[in-house]
Amino acid sequence: MAGIFQRSLRLRTALRHLSPQSPLSWTVTGRHTPLDLHCPFLPSTSWQFAVCSRKLHTGADRPSPAAAPDRLPFSRITQEDLAFFRKILPGRAVTDPDLLESSNVDWLKSVKGSSELLLRPQTTEEVSQILKYCNSRNLAVNPQGGNTGLVGGSVPVYDEIILSTALMNNILTFDSISGILTCQAGCVLENLSLYLEDRDYIMPLDLGAKGSCHIGGNVATNAGGLRLLRYGSLRGTVLGLEVVLADGRVLDCLATLRKDNTGYDLKQLFIGSEGTLGVITSVSILCPRKPTSVNVVFLGCETFEQLLKTFQLSRGMLGEILSAFEFLDSECMRLLNTHLKLRNPISDCPFYVVIETSGSDSTHDGEKLHHFLEEAMTSSLVTDGTVATEDSKIKALWSMRERVTEALTHDGFTYKYDISLPVERIYQLVTDMREHLGDRAKSVVGYGHVGDGNLHLNVTSPAKDPALLAAIEPFVYEWTASCNGSISAEHGLGLKKRNYIYYSKPSLAVALMGNIKAMLDPKGILNPYKTLPDDLK
Numbered sequence: 001m002a003g004i005f006q007r008s009l010r011l012r013t014a015l016r017h018l019s020p021q022s023p024l025s026w027t028v029t030g031r032h033t034p035l036d037l038h039c040p041f042l043p044s045t046s047w048q049f050a051v052c053s054r055k056l057h058t059g060a061d062r063p064s065p066a067a068a069p070d071r072l073p074f075s076r077i078t079q080e081d082l083a084f085f086r087k088i089l090p091g092r093a094v095t096d097p098d099l100l101e102s103s104n105v106d107w108l109k110s111v112k113g114s115s116e117l118l119l120r121p122q123t124t125e126e127v128s129q130i131l132k133y134c135n136s137r138n139l140a141v142n143p144q145g146g147n148t149g150l151v152g153g154s155v156p157v158y159d160e161i162i163l164s165t166a167l168m169n170n171i172l173t174f175d176s177i178s179g180i181l182t183c184q185a186g187c188v189l190e191n192l193s194l195y196l197e198d199r200d201y202i203m204p205l206d207l208g209a210k211g212s213c214h215i216g217g218n219v220a221t222n223a224g225g226l227r228l229l230r231y232g233s234l235r236g237t238v239l240g241l242e243v244v245l246a247d248g249r250v251l252d253c254l255a256t257l258r259k260d261n262t263g264y265d266l267k268q269l270f271i272g273s274e275g276t277l278g279v280i281t282s283v284s285i286l287c288p289r290k291p292t293s294v295n296v297v298f299l300g301c302e303t304f305e306q307l308l309k310t311f312q313l314s315r316g317m318l319g320e321i322l323s324a325f326e327f328l329d330s331e332c333m334r335l336l337n338t339h340l341k342l343r344n345p346i347s348d349c350p351f352y353v354v355i356e357t358s359g360s361d362s363t364h365d366g367e368k369l370h371h372f373l374e375e376a377m378t379s380s381l382v383t384d385g386t387v388a389t390e391d392s393k394i395k396a397l398w399s400m401r402e403r404v405t406e407a408l409t410h411d412g413f414t415y416k417y418d419i420s421l422p423v424e425r426i427y428q429l430v431t432d433m434r435e436h437l438g439d440r441a442k443s444v445v446g447y448g449h450v451g452d453g454n455l456h457l458n459v460t461s462p463a464k465d466p467a468l469l470a471a472i473e474p475f476v477y478e479w480t481a482s483c484n485g486s487i488s489a490e491h492g493l494g495l496k497k498r499n500y501i502y503y504s505k506p507s508l509a510v511a512l513m514g515n516i517k518a519m520l521d522p523k524g525i526l527n528p529y530k531t532l533p534d535d536l537k
């Protein structure tokens with residue numbers, strides 16, 4: 001009783017001042033320590049002639065994830081090819097194996113290619129020349145941004161040429177009246193955020209990997225992140241794209257208009273296509289005004305049901321100022337403590353919530369938040385909490401959520417699942433998986449974007465463990481399909497998940513994807529072995 005009273009008192013004091021109660025002094029750092037190497041090769045064929053008869057949500061008759069794909073019959077790089085690339089990209093056609101090392105492997109260290117050539121164009125014209133040449137020579141290309149993807153989509157599988165957007169990092173225009181930014185694809189998300197913040201705007205997306213990821217990669221993977229609840233997905237905020245097609249033609253759809261109903265919205269094809277349909281070279285994006293008042297609260301809940309009620313309450317009482325509603329479970333907290341030495345800012349609870357409000361009037365926002373927290377506390381939805389209004393403390397609270405991925409990489413080999421579900425079901429999957437795996441897993445954790453119905457289910461083991469993997473899959477996909485969920489909410493399919501697409505898409509949709517691929521990239525040179533399942537033929 002006394003404990004509860006003290007905790008309530010702490011939250012009440014926090015409410016009175018709307019200021020942080022804990023000395024949140026840990027350092028906020030970036031990512032990540034890598035793990036083991038493995039390449040989950042699956043059988044591959046060509047997708048040029050897509051006819052598919054698979055049924056949605058059936059477990060039988062799926063491609064075996066255990067078999068290795070063959071390298072498709074692309075050409076191999078010759079001295080003449082190298083001479084061409086060196087001529088058009090002086091000093092930027094990299095063949096040094098040491099320099100290639102980090103571009104060949106994903107940051108999880110789970111997929112490793114063997115590319116011998118890294119191209120670093122600076123302009124759209126250079127990308128166009130590269131692709132025109134590769135297409136005519138039948139050379140496969142792996143477009144690469146910040147290489148922060150989690151599904152093996154951003155690294156070569158074999159010897160594909162790596163086409164990096166790292167040197168395409170110029171901001172082209174910014175309109176301070178409309179808030180529309182146009183920039184090259186290789187701009188780092190955090191740099192764009194800093195640029196905009198100086199001008200009283202923000203990017204409509206924010207991710208843990210912001211310090212490394214490129215906006216072109218964000219768009220190519222339709223990255224979601226922490227602000228989606230408030231600002232929506234990139235499918236809404238991206239207004240225009242410039243894309244170089246497989247044969248080198250430049251598709252200029254770099255519109256900067258809010259409204260344009262002149263026929264098909266072709267840019268949508270490239271958003272989330274993971275570099276399989278074209279290389280995004282420039283982006284125009286609608287940016288929100290920078291909120292002048294931001295608050296972050298970190299709360300503890302006894303049950304997931306209470307957490308969901310807290311979410312409902314926050315939507316009702318915080319309304320338009322609610323900008324994020326994220327969660328992590330106590331297992332995540334344990335890993336943050338153990339591996340990153342992050343201290344829990346409140347008392348131990350089974351579930352933790354990060355709520356952010358963003359508005360333009362600190363008094364109004366503070367009052368709303370105050371009433372919401374009082375209600376959440378008096379109706380016993382939350383048992384403890386702390387509030388932050390200052391920048392450094394807001395960052396510290398956010399890091400409890402943003403750094404879970406990093407903590408997991410220290411725990412062991414990590415099997416990652418990024419699942420969309422009806423929000424009331426999302427934690428049931430974690431509970432069922434724990435029960436299903438018993439002591440075969442080291443840790444089974446759940447966290448993610450409650451506000452978007454997006455669960456990150458991660459399972460760790462001391463080392464790569466095929467028996468554990470066989471216990472997780474297809475169990476996790478069957479479970480997801482039984483709720484009409486999506487097996488990839490925001491991370492894409494890449495290399496690792498491509499053959500599971502039928503759990504979330506009807507076979508006709510997959511067949512049409514194959515047709516579109518065949519139309520835009522008839523030789524299949526763009527990011528082969530990714531996104532599309534192997535059985536499209």
Ligand SMILES: O=C(O)CC[C@@H](O)C(=O)O
Nearest residue numbers: 208402405416448456458
């Ligand atoms: O590592 C993961 O599973 C999730 C990463 C990212 O999408 C996040 O929301 O933190």
Ligand SMILES: [Zn+2]
Nearest residue numbers: 225448456490
């Ligand atoms: Zn996420």
